[in-house]
Amino acid sequence: MAGNRKFIHDHSAHCESGVMSLMMRHHGLDLSEPMVFGLAGALMFAYIPFVKLGGMPLVAYRSMPRAIIKGLQKNIGITMKMRTFSSVAKGASALDNLLLRGEIVGAQTSVFWLPYFPEEMRFHFNAHNLIVYGKEDKDYLISDPVFENPMRCPVKDLEKARFVKGVMAPKGLLYYPQHVPSSIDFSETIPRVIAKNAKAMLKTPVPIAGIRGIRMLARTIGRLQRKDLRYAKLFLGHIVRMQEEIGTGGAGFRFIYASFLQEAGAILHNAALTDASEMLTQVGDQWREFALMLARAIRAKTGASIDFVNLQTKLETVADAEAEVYRKLLGTVGRT
Amino acid sequence: MEANNVPQQNISTYANNKKAMYATNENGKYTVVSSTGWEVEEIATKQALAELERLAEKAYRQVVAGEFSPLYFHMYERRMDLQTLSQATGFFKWRIRRHLKPAIFSRLPTRLLARYTEALGISAETLCNLPPLEKYGR
Known part of the structure; x- marks a missing residue:
């Protein structure tokens, strides 16, 4: 067409x-970019240590490439x-x-x-x-x-x-x-895609995806002390790049998704979604603090001056706060 | 993140480009803000670029010393590693490792060289030689 x-x-x-x-x-x-991202259910986290890209394990803040095209196709009838x-x-x-x-x-x-x-x-x-x-x-x-x-x-x-x-x-x-449909039944679509995305983040059967994936990455960081310093620093830099450099709108797509929740809350006149948006914005800010800590670690002169356990603790805090957002979302949009 | 807190640090790795960031305005409403970059991102990008350069420089010295064929240098110079080059050429890694030996590389038929020049996007002339010292001789 x-x-x-x-x-x-x-x-x-x-x-x-x-x-x-x-x-x-x-x-x-x-459809705005955040609406496309949200309706496709593209928010994710995955840490796959056995898949290497340019010598570094795969760290992803969103679903697989092409998943937005396919997710949108599936969810809104294009x-x-x-x-x-x-x-x-x-x-x-x-x-x-x-x-x-x-x-x-x-x-x-x-x-x-x-x-x-x-x-x-x-x-x-x-x-x-x-x-x-x-x-x-x-x-x-x-x-x-x-x-x-x-x-x-x-x-x-x-x-x-x-x-x-x-x-x-x-x-x-x-x-x-x-x-391309001329309009979308948002009252049906939005709760369904949000519930599905929140479930995917909370209830993954594998420890490398969703909130469990974030926690696994945190544990890996805590163990970096034992690794070669150059590798440890490159690994931390790799996380920052996947979170900020590759074009995520900031905080590894968390701000884009918060923008989607805000727009969805306005469309459906649902204050709980607006609240969840604010919560996710704060989680995004924590992801940015985490990135800042990683950047300082990269700049450290010696391995002894990098507190890897502190980085682990910070990331675990982020995981807790993010899990809270998904629980709220599931409570809001119901068990579809 | 609030719109007025979106970093505008003119980072070198953006080369005067801007990226779109999502941030909230004074009413808490999300908007798109063009950013000239965040130092944190610059540190990470530069670190990755420096690592690629380090590998290329090390390879340069090893090629000069006769340990490897020029292919070894050009692989890193084009920001690849053995795995990426293997996928881009369709050669098995063991076969590329063989071609990294100077004696074997110098006898490679044009047909095989072409697979490398295609994947690396350089001419056969470039592939079979090293560039002048200034850039990589440190």
């Missing part, structure tokens, strides 16, 4: 929720067309055909190969999302939601970025909506 309006770029905190918000708005469904390609040529011509039809197209890319990213931000991360909304000469017109302004990217470079191999390889993934 090609939109009939001119595409409007906007600055978002996170790539995937930003892309989906821009795309929904283009197709006439006004239909997305998602296509991957067996060759660069097929992927490139499919994109060009969609653009000729007037479609704005979501694409999964690798950050490292996008020339408009500054050198300092280029790492091998293969699940970066952006919108291609046009083509001029040898450039694609790009709306990358984590940048303030629209960008241009040479055709060859975008092809490279779409077809890198490796973990989470995009395989040229393109996506666009085939059906």
